[in-house]
Amino acid sequence: MREFTVPPVAAAPQVGGLADAVFEHALADPDRVAFGRKGPDGEWRDVTSAMFRDEVLGLAKGLIAQGVRFGDRVAIMSRTRYEWTLFDFALWTLGAQPVPIYPTSSAEQVFWMLHDSEVTACVVEHEDHAMTIGSVIDRLPRLQRLWQLDSGAGAVAELTAAGAEIDEDVVQRHRRAVTPESVATVIYTSGTTGRPKGCVITHANFMFESDMLTGRWDPVFRSRPGEQASTLLFLPLAHVFGRMVEVAAVRAGVKLGHQPVMAAAELLPDLAAFRPSFVLAVPYVFEKVFHAARRKAEREGRAAPFDKAVEVAVAYAEALEHKAFGTGPGPSAALRVQHQFFEKTVYGKVRAALGGRMRHAMSGGSAMARRQGLFFAGAGITVFEGYGLTESSAAATANPPERTRYGTVGQPVPGTTVHIAEDGEVWLHGGQVFSGYLNDPRSTSAVLNDGWLATGDLGSLDEDGYLTITGRKKEILVTSGGKSVAPSGLEERVRAHPLIAQCIVVGNDRPYIAALVTIDQEAVEHWLAMQGRVPLSPAELVRDPSLETEIRRGVVAANTLVSQAESIRTFRILAHPFSEEHGLLTPSLKLKRKAIERAYAAEVEALYG
Template identity: 80%
Template sequence: MAAAPLVGGLADVVFDHADEEPHRVALGRKDADGKWQDVTSAAFRDEVLALAKGLIAHGVRFGDRVALMSRTRYEWTLFDFALWAVGAQSVPVYPTSSAEQVLWMLHDAEVSAVMVEHEDHAMTVASVIDRLPQLKRLWQLDAGAVAELVEAGAHVEDEVVHRHRRAVTPESVATVIYTSGTTGRPKGCVLTHANFMFEADTMASRWESVFHSRPGDEAVTLLFLPLAHVFGRMVEVTAIRGRVKLGHQPELSAKALMPDLVSFRPTFILAVPYIFEKVFNAARRKAEAEGRAGPFDKAVDIAVKYAEAMEARAFGTGPGPSAGLRMQHQFFDKVVYKKVREAMGGRIRHAMSGGSGMERSLGLFFAGAGVTVYEGYGLTETTAAATANPPERTRYGTVGQPIPGSTVHIAEDGEVWVHGSHVFGGYLGDPKATDAVLNDGWLATGDLGSLDEDGYLTITGRKKEILVTSGGKSVSPAALEERVRAHPLVAQCIVVGNDRPYVAALVTVDQEAVEHWLTMQGRQQLAPGELVRDPDLEMEVRRAVVAANTAVSQAESIRTFRILAHQFSEQHGLLTPSLKLKRKAIEAAYETEVDALYR
């Protein structure tokens, strides 16, 4: 277990590592031609120091709050550590945030400066700047902000930065991260240097073995999660502290991500279930297009059975894979599983997943295909992971055990409570909201769950999302939605039924998957308006709904559904930046469609 730090702050390791191993490759960054270039510990230290001097020259002082509004890229990490080096606090802002959201966060956090990525972001800030009297500075990355700041700080002595850095203590505030706001106005979670150091060092010490393809090789990860989200931020800090070579990829889409996985060749990744679903579905579509759907499905079946047998052996409930199963697994490893791994860069043997639940069968497939996915669970308020599956005993379909130094308790009403050094101290300027979730160091998460006999946690839903039908039946929508989404043609599913006579659902489809499906049937492509009325597509979605219903009682089952022409998007205010459904917003936007489900 990692001990809670007694002195110092997050920026210290940048300087310590440069002194200890100046030539070690710490990061990779793309040049103007899109080629990966190595950045050594010493080079990164020099860049952090130069930028920190520039921040001081521009008036950033100890304790000031500076907003960062950008996609995931190298310069964000550079700014984070430069701000921490001068004792300032970063306030991450999603690059897709609206003007009103930006106004709220910058006003609430009393931000004095903001770094944006490009002109569109600058215009968003500019549109509300007259209502932000405390905002004094705006820097734009794509307009040469880093070079401008470095030049401005050239006359500042290095010792000025070091004096600021030495004044940072573990209790100093490192960042204020705003919640995604699924149930109301975002709240600023105040996280300290100690919160991040404990979380990162615990993950690095307990899960260090999974950072590598094989023992003794270098550890490399490609970060593509949004750095405005606590999960992405924890990956950034853990990589720098844990001496993991770190690369950045700005787009959380399979099309943009896959080429960079191949060129950067990470040894492990941290992702959300959506990425693993995309990799699996793309592999299956490719096999189907080549007339090999049958063998692929057989390979999936063998991978799942093999992983189940390995899981049973790890928990002492089975002997492991039989000789026949091992032979079949070996055969499919050469013809199927190897290609899945190659699509992810070729070196990945381990991955971590969080943000939402992953289907047990998907986790088993990847494990059987040679990529063990360790599912975990956490919140912004717990500085990311509070639980995770241990390397040697993964129980697929659960989010694992409490991380070392953390405790999980299930309250009488089923709510998950968490305690540990990674739990935040409260919401910025909101003692009432803080008191509502913190009780003597215990965080009431708002999530519902259960612990099995081995202490593995399963999340079953959120307290605020429980539907109660007019007949008085309580229904947790998350499990149903997850099962419907398991169908390759389904993109999203939202279950409705609050104060209604029965449970129903709105479903959106994956356009790429539907196009492939129509092609394989020898049919012409259909416009979105035609798709929603297509009887064959309706039959496919009905199969997904029927499969989901087998896991619940009749009173909890989805009685009817409607296919929508377009997916829920963040741009239309229907998803959070971490791709969670904004239930109230969706039900309001599709009020007519929901009403039609009950006629």
């Protein structure tokens, strides 16, 4: 199949902007809990829709008092937290344009984004961020204001006090001037292939995206009787996925909480306390939850029963999948009995680790292994995998609730068309497609053609319109023997091994495919402890024969799924993971391939020595 369209489930908005939902909800249901906000004492407190409206209004008045006007761009450099959402909606109320900046960005990256977007003010989280801005401020003549969230009384309180004398009608006049075509934000790409480009996203883009998602995935975004739908946002708000979650939650009336750290040690306690009914995450989070549960079972001497429970969950979910597509009768009586046996001992504990209320999740950002999706579905949490880009305001496809096809990224979001070009490139058309790159007509014309977005990704559509992503056009490796290899699928399969953290496949213009592999330190420490061995230093680990044997198993397992010419012939274990700090990962954890190959040129050469 070359093209597939899903009709819209809601009309595109004709008037207004993103902030209108804040005021409408406060008017219609002022006491509804809109947010859960974690205090300094670690306790979660409710924020009603009326309280949030009042905070947005007070902050918007303060921004006006400080000179922010319709169309101005204001950068936000922070981790995910409640105040970011507050600033977003206050700025949208005024028709201003937030420009998100990753908190880990270097001074030169910050300079480029602030300079390119011509921001007039900036919000930072703490002093380190302020110092980063300060180091380049002499080259940013348009930047007039800098506010710090964690300084003194805090930027929110200071701005709210500054705007106390501003008449509310001034704010409302700004809000009424916002139309769907107004620019909502400029989000910079992660820069895997060069200097970041500013994606111009309108209010209409975000409203279309959120309304189509919440309309089609109603079981996810709506509450059960007697319960309010809620989600904990731990994705970076500097990334389009996190911003879409924020917007969709506010528009759909979902209780929203914020968590600034995605590491399992920090995230899992807040999931248990907040108890979300669903989450939107990247596969990394689900991998961490699964591996943590597996290690716990192994420490307690229950590895074999856990592994059996995994097999049962996968088989159970696969049987339900076949039934949904009319290719099977569903789980057999014996399988249902086995599944029920493991419900309390394994599956219920996995759900409890995620708060206990969760029954759905959405995953994007990178590929999720089919087996992992089947396991979580069998354990009672259906993970709807999707696909999108910054240029498509997040999701362009996702698996539908009633017919999830694991291992694919689903069908087009309602109102969206997916087309596969002659060379296999995925093209998108829909109301969420961005309007272009800021100050870069050449790059814009390279990806936008009559409303169609050329994604740069390669993929295929099956007979039911489900999309499978097979790689990136620019990342295809061609060996010296002329064999074309898409590295991402191989890398994903190697990473399925519990001891492996990252994998990058190399081999362009080389005689065969090889790989650089990094290890999951926590998993390896557990593995050593289960063998009764003492911890090893990174330098000792990369030379450890037992570890090499384990990693080889992961590579061999990946090779069974490809032809001999595409298989990984040899690999090198690295002492340290690829990190954003060293310029080898983007802030959204994507590999910077060229940078990695430059940094490890000697190791790559040794693979072919």
